[in-house]
Amino acid sequence: MAQIFAYILHSDGVLDDSARELLAAAKKIDAGAEVTAIVTGKGIDDACSKAAESYKSVWKIDNDALSYPNAEVVRKALLSLLPADGILLLPHDTFGMDLGPGLSVKLDSAFAADVVDIEGVEGNTLKTIRQEFTGQVNTHVHCDISAGAVINIRPGVFQAAEGQAGEVVDKSGELGDLSAKRKFIEVQEAEAGEVDITKSDVLVSIGRGIEDEDNLEMAFELAEAMGADVSCSRPIVDAKWLEKARQVGTSGKTVKPKVYMAMGISGSFQHMGGVKGNPFIVAVNKNPKAPIFQVADVGVEADILEFIPEITEKIKEL
Amino acid sequence: MEILVCVKRVPDTAENEIEINSEGNDIERDDLVYSVNEWDNYAVEEAIQMVDKHGGSVTVVTVGDEESEEVLRREMAMGAENGLLLTDDAFEGSDGRGIAALLKAAVEKGNYDLIMTGAQADEGYAQVGGMLAAMLDYPYASLVNMIEVGDGKLKVGREIEGGNMEVNEIDLPCVLSIQTGINEPRYVGIRGIRKVASVEIPTLGASDLGLDAGSVGEDAARVKRIDYFVPEMGEGAEMLEGSTDEIIDKLIELLKSKGGIK
Numbered sequence: 001m002a003q004i005f006a007y008i009l010h011s012d013g014v015l016d017d018s019a020r021e022l023l024a025a026a027k028k029i030d031a032g033a034e035v036t037a038i039v040t041g042k043g044i045d046d047a048c049s050k051a052a053e054s055y056k057s058v059w060k061i062d063n064d065a066l067s068y069p070n071a072e073v074v075r076k077a078l079l080s081l082l083p084a085d086g087i088l089l090l091p092h093d094t095f096g097m098d099l100g101p102g103l104s105v106k107l108d109s110a111f112a113a114d115v116v117d118i119e120g121v122e123g124n125t126l127k128t129i130r131q132e133f134t135g136q137v138n139t140h141v142h143c144d145i146s147a148g149a150v151i152n153i154r155p156g157v158f159q160a161a162e163g164q165a166g167e168v169v170d171k172s173g174e175l176g177d178l179s180a181k182r183k184f185i186e187v188q189e190a191e192a193g194e195v196d197i198t199k200s201d202v203l204v205s206i207g208r209g210i211e212d213e214d215n216l217e218m219a220f221e222l223a224e225a226m227g228a229d230v231s232c233s234r235p236i237v238d239a240k241w242l243e244k245a246r247q248v249g250t251s252g253k254t255v256k257p258k259v260y261m262a263m264g265i266s267g268s269f270q271h272m273g274g275v276k277g278n279p280f281i282v283a284v285n286k287n288p289k290a291p292i293f294q295v296a297d298v299g300v301e302a303d304i305l306e307f308i309p310e311i312t313e314k315i316k317e318l
Numbered sequence: 319m320e321i322l323v324c325v326k327r328v329p330d331t332a333e334n335e336i337e338i339n340s341e342g343n344d345i346e347r348d349d350l351v352y353s354v355n356e357w358d359n360y361a362v363e364e365a366i367q368m369v370d371k372h373g374g375s376v377t378v379v380t381v382g383d384e385e386s387e388e389v390l391r392r393e394m395a396m397g398a399e400n401g402l403l404l405t406d407d408a409f410e411g412s413d414g415r416g417i418a419a420l421l422k423a424a425v426e427k428g429n430y431d432l433i434m435t436g437a438q439a440d441e442g443y444a445q446v447g448g449m450l451a452a453m454l455d456y457p458y459a460s461l462v463n464m465i466e467v468g469d470g471k472l473k474v475g476r477e478i479e480g481g482n483m484e485v486n487e488i489d490l491p492c493v494l495s496i497q498t499g500i501n502e503p504r505y506v507g508i509r510g511i512r513k514v515a516s517v518e519i520p521t522l523g524a525s526d527l528g529l530d531a532g533s534v535g536e537d538a539a540r541v542k543r544i545d546y547f548v549p550e551m552g553e554g555a556e557m558l559e560g561s562t563d564e565i566i567d568k569l570i571e572l573l574k575s576k577g578g579i580k
Contacts, residue, residue: 057387066468070486072457092444094478097437098460101414101448110540111414132441133329136336137345140484142514143541181457181489184384185473189444190481202578206394206435208332226573244481252481259578282575283555289335298572299555300565311566 001122001146004033005088006055007078009069009095013046018091018158020054025089025153026117027161029126036086037082037126040074042067044269054163059171065178072180078177079106085148087126092152097185100152107149112141116157121145134268135291155250156273195229202228202259203260205234205248209264209285209304213241218308219263225290225315228270231255233265249274264304267292284308319374319467321365322430323398324447325358327382327389328440329456338546345546354389357436359396361496363503364399364465365434373468377428381409381420390519395510397502406523411536418449418535423527425454430491432472437461437495437516444495451493459488460495 004026011018018038025099026035037055039048044062051058059081063072082088084107090096092114104111110126116138117129125144130139131138143149197203204223216230223230232245237247246254256277265271265286272295275281285295286303293299300307331338333351338344365376377400378393382388390401404420412420424435433451437460438444444460451458459547464475464483470490475483477497488494524531532538558565 023486024580071460074365076344085474094461094476094484097444098448101443101445102452102458105415105418105449105452111445111449112541113445131331132546133331133336133345134442136331137338137546139543139546142542147540182459183487185485186485187478188475188483188485192481193563203580210516220376221485226578234498238504249482250479251477254480259573261578280572280578281575288379293555293557296555298569299557300569301557302562302565307566309560310562311569314566314570318579 001030001033001280002085002087002137003083003149004029004035004037005082005086006037007088008037008039008047008091009051009093010039010047011092013050015047015050016091017160018093018155019051020163021155021158021165022091023054023152025115025118029087029121030160038076038078039076040066040069046170052166052168054161054165056164056166058166058168060168061175062170062172062230063175063178064120068184070180070182071095072182073280075103075106075177076100076180077175078103080299081171081174082107083148084108085149087145087148087149090150091153092154100150103154104150107148107150109150110143110145111150111193112143113152114154115151126151126179136289147245154269156269158225168237186273190244193243195246197229197231197246197248198253200229200231200255200257201250202226202261203231203255203257204261204263204264205231205233206226206263207213207233208235209267210236211305213239215305216241218312220303221314225312226294228259228261233271237261262292262296263308265292266290267295290300319372319432320430321369321374321376321426321432321434322357322428323361323365323376323378323393324424324433324435324450325380325389325393325573326436326439327352327380328355328467331440333546338548340543342547350487352385354392355436356391357496357498359503360438360498360500361434362393362396362398363501364496367501368465368467374431377402377430379404379421379424380518381412381417387519389515391511391517392506394517395506397552401466401517401519402521404527405521405542407435408524408531411539412457412534413539413541415443415540416534416538418446418453420527420529421446421450421542422453423452423529424522427522432491433493435493435495437497447495452490454493457488457492458494459492461497462494463497463500465500467496516575542578544567553558
């Protein structure tokens with residue numbers, strides 16, 4: 001069985017949630033695997049010792065050029081260290097999407113992305129499960145791992161594994177050239193909006209089902225009647241109908257309301273990734289197969305353009 | 319600036335319910351409405367705006383059958399000057415790597431400063447741009463939501479977690495994958511499409527691209543979709559039934575008990 005590696009995201013000595021989710025995924029590939037964690041950065045002793053609490057072996061890759069995880073530089077570092085037939089697990093987030101595909105080409109390895117489950121390995125075939133069409137259907141996908149593989153794992157679906165404590169091995173001296181044609185400059189923080197939806201107890205959240213900018217008014221009326229704030233999914237911000245600060249999701253805000261009203265939202269994992277704290281979720285959608293109905297507590301199959309005015313009217317009468 | 323934008327014809331999920339066929343090996347495609355992948359539309363719009371400002375031309379390329387020509391014409395109606403259709407039976411069943419290899423061959427037949435793709439398409443791998451860049455040895459940035467043109471380089475913003483933007487400087491030539499929301503893609507009317515209806519779109523097959531048939535297509539694919547299936551669902555939501563009035567009354571009671579109505 002090929003050696004399995006997990007790339008650990010971390011900041012300020014704290015490991016990302018994905019760190020132990022990747023360990024869980026690795027155990028599904030090979031239950032007996034001694035998985036190697038890879039930690040890159042500058043001044044990363046704390047992150048390395050954290051990783052060594054659950055990984056048998058931790059590769060410490062410490063270098064000035066890695067102080068920010070620029071995918072091109074990380075790729076060069078990994079290429080000088082990884083074996084040709086290894087299996088590398090990455091989180092399928094904005095970093096994993098940046099690194100994984102190109103790295104797999106340079107390693108001449110197979111690549112699978114946004115993997116939501118793993119059924120194991122048979123010979124040289126790694127059996128994975130993925131979703132297509134924003135979660136409407138699942139697929140079995142088989143990867144030929146005879147020349148290694150890079151597998152991007154969807155964040156938040158594997159239950160974090162405990163693992164066994166291990167040791168840190170310093171690999172920093174084995175790096176080759178780390179020069180890059182893409183240079184990191186800075187991270188610009190998102191602008192604050194007129195409301196802070198991360199503080200809201202009740203959210204009326206609007207998706208594509210609203211269909212037209214003019215219809216947004218009904219969402220604000222419902223929110224006012226309920227004493228709620230209005231948030232939204234990505235397409236509403238892409239269309240510039242609402243400000244970015246109202247967007248819920250991994251590329252927007254993470255909210256922790258008590259009640260979340262998903263109105264005309266299909267419920268992609270990127271969107272639901274921004275809904276935390278186990279709220280009471282109400283979903284209204286005219287597509288009975290919308291993935292949102294799998295995660296909601298209560299569902300109504302209806303067109304929000306008809307449903308919102310009616311419920312608003314009744315709440316006002318209370 | 320000479321810009322190549324890679325686009326794909328996909329089932330429009332906003333317009334369709336996706337159903338699996340009786341054999342479980344594909345989705346029901348007979349009645350599907352197809353359109354250009356949403357992310358690609360933003361990439362084409364961005365390319366057109368860059369060319370309007372800095373000169374040059376935009377070429378749109380796709381891998382597919384004759385039906386894919388319609389998405390090329392749609393993007394040409396937006397303002398892309400040239401179209402290019404990569405089509406050959408040998409291309410069928412290619413995985414992402416195979417598609418990237420085809421696009422690489424097409425890139426090498428031209429003289430492009432910048433190559434753009436959508437950040438992802440219907441299958442959700444988000445892979446072709448990064449693979450293409452690695453094959454060409456060009457630098458790459460994914461999920462780009464801001465581009466500023468500099469001298470021999472670009473300043474690009476990447477959308478990262480929490481809505482923050484990671485700003486990078488990237489040398490040309492390069493490959494960028496474009497995130498939705500970077501601009502507002504222009505509307506294309508029937509008239510616009512009619513205007514480009516007779517423009518000739520060159521097609522290239524395996525031999526035109528100098529590709530060994532064994533390097534693309536199903537035999538070369540190391541990643542294969544075996545089937546489609548409907549996931550075993552958990553309990554899911556309790557669906558409220560009855561007349562609209564009854565549903566709303568039930569929902570209001572629930573909301574009150576959960577603190578949803580103040």
